[in-house]
Amino acid sequence: MGKITTKNLNLWYGAFQAIKNINSTFAEKNITAIIGPSGCGKSTLLRVFNRMNDLIDGVRMTGEVLFDKENILEEAADLVVLRKKIGMVFQRPNPFPLSVYENIVFGQRIHADINKRSVLDEIVENSLKSVLLWDELKDKLKQSALRLSLEQKQRLCIARLIAVKPDVLLMDEPCSTLDPQATARVEELMRELKNNYTIIIVTHNMQQAARVSDDTGFMLLGELIEFGKTERLFTTPQDKRTEDYITGRYG
Amino acid sequence: MERHFDQELDLLNKEILKMGVLAEDAIFKSIEALKNRDKKIAETVIGDDVKIDNLELEIDEKCVDLIARYQPVAKDLRFITTGMKINAELERIADIAVDIAQRVLELLDKPLLKPLVDIPKLTTIAQKMVKDAVDAFIRGDCDLAKLVLKTEPEADNLRDLIQSELVNDYMSKDGNSVPRAVQLFLITRFLERACDHATNIAEDVIYMVRAEIVKHHPEKL
Numbered sequence: 258m259g260k261i262t263t264k265n266l267n268l269w270y271g272a273f274q275a276i277k278n279i280n281s282t283f284a285e286k287n288i289t290a291i292i293g294p295s296g297c298g299k300s301t302l303l304r305v306f307n308r309m310n311d312l313i314d315g316v317r318m319t320g321e322v323l324f325d326k327e328n329i330l331e332e333a334a335d336l337v338v339l340r341k342k343i344g345m346v347f348q349r350p351n352p353f354p355l356s357v358y359e360n361i362v363f364g365q366r367i368h369a370d371i372n373k374r375s376v377l378d379e380i381v382e383n384s385l386k387s388v389l390l391w392d393e394l395k396d397k398l399k400q401s402a403l404r405l406s407l408e409q410k411q412r413l414c415i416a417r418l419i420a421v422k423p424d425v426l427l428m429d430e431p432c433s434t435l436d437p438q439a440t441a442r443v444e445e446l447m448r449e450l451k452n453n454y455t456i457i458i459v460t461h462n463m464q465q466a467a468r469v470s471d472d473t474g475f476m477l478l479g480e481l482i483e484f485g486k487t488e489r490l491f492t493t494p495q496d497k498r499t500e501d502y503i504t505g506r507y508g
Numbered sequence: 509m510e511r512h513f514d515q516e517l518d519l520l521n522k523e524i525l526k527m528g529v530l531a532e533d534a535i536f537k538s539i540e541a542l543k544n545r546d547k548k549i550a551e552t553v554i555g556d557d558v559k560i561d562n563l564e565l566e567i568d569e570k571c572v573d574l575i576a577r578y579q580p581v582a583k584d585l586r587f588i589t590t591g592m593k594i595n596a597e598l599e600r601i602a603d604i605a606v607d608i609a610q611r612v613l614e615l616l617d618k619p620l621l622k623p624l625v626d627i628p629k630l631t632t633i634a635q636k637m638v639k640d641a642v643d644a645f646i647r648g649d650c651d652l653a654k655l656v657l658k659t660e661p662e663a664d665n666l667r668d669l670i671q672s673e674l675v676n677d678y679m680s681k682d683g684n685s686v687p688r689a690v691q692l693f694l695i696t697r698f699l700e701r702a703c704d705h706a707t708n709i710a711e712d713v714i715y716m717v718r719a720e721i722v723k724h725h726p727e728k729l
Binding site: 270354441444445464467487488491492 | 510511513572573576577578579
């Protein structure tokens with residue numbers, strides 16, 4: 258079942274067209290990877306899904322992006338609610354300069370105006386357990402999040418998203434600053450999380466896309482060249498450009 | 509940390525085990541058809557081969573997917589490449605069962621040439637070799653793989669004994685016995701070929717576990 262569907266989606270930065278007529282469906286509770294060379298539009302596409310591109314001057318979009326059948330490109334879309342339902346994890350983990358605890362409850366205080374300690378405690382525990390950090394951090398909740406390792410920070414950022422109960426997690430190169438072991442652990446975490454969330458990941462790392470995703474899309478110069486089951490795309494790509502890219506002959 | 513990849517390898521292991529059980533069962537049934545002169549069983553062996561062929565394709569595809577997605581190295585890579593080879597050997601064993609079943613159908617309208625004693629013995633050896641070879645793969649058990657390799661001369665000797673009896677006691681003495689004796693001669697050869705495939709599997713298992721090539725190097729055993 259499609260959680261997010263794009264229809265004839267185009268995006269321009271001023272006169273430059275970064276996304277060209279993309280039609281695709283992102284399945285619910287699946288991991289979908291978007292791969293492609295630098296500048297192909299994959300991060301731009303990811304940012305369309307929670308309207309992060311709106312923050313950039315001169316951006317114009319046409320087409321539709323249906324999230325649970327509602328077009329999120331409508332002027333009337335409530336962006337605060339949208340970004341709560343479709344959260345984003347960035348390349349470099351970006352915890353707030355607050356304690357571990359306050360990082361996680363920050364969204365609750367903003368979105369739900371929850372301040373009752375017992376409720377917040379439960380949210381912190383559950384969120385940290387979802388990202389397998391509870392045992393490591395349960396005695397360090399008052400410690401500054403900035404003192405955590407890079408991997409812990411990235412997990413904390415995921416926990417911070419989960420605390421506000423999103424439907425979709427967008428991940429933009431979430432492991433690019435992590436070492437191979439930490440990357441493997443975050444990938445295992447993604448597999449755990451997909452039982453409850455729809456995950457869309459943008460990655461330069463084709464091996465990561467191959468290992469972790471159910472579906473993969475290959476983008477080139479703003480176009481979605483090929484989209485399908487990951488095992489098929491990596492064994493029998495239908496488009497020569499996909500084949501050239503994944504075999505290292507292009508890009 | 510348990511890797512997701514390990515779960516995938518475990519699934520592959522189970523699929524190959526299933527392939528082994530089907531191949532072993534096909535050989536057993538083909539000889540049951542011969543012993544009981546049972547047309548229905550022979551036809552079942554022939555008809556069921558398509559299931560084994562399909563499973564072979566599925567396993568092959570799975571192995572290629574795993575290589576493409578996980579870029580395995582070292583023992584993971586040896587496990588998958590060995591799995592692919594074993595898959596092909598098992599499919600050949602199942603084809604041998606079909607060959608035997610076809611010979612059985614040829615023999616059904618003719619009286620039995622002789623009481624069957626040594627062919628069922630050879631079947632038991634072949635079945636055990638196939639089962640042990642697949643178990644050795646599933647468990648990564650080199651000792652069991654070596655046992656399979658050590659059993660092969662027994663199968664060769666029994667084949668020689670049966671074939672020389674067919675030639676000396678039947679074909680050369682009674683020209684009318686030749687068509688039936690040839691069928692039994694072929695069945696014996698097929699069974700011994702099944703043992704050869706089990707041997708190949710056992711050699712591959714030793715490579716998989718110890719990264720040691722014993723194929724064509726019997727002195728290494």
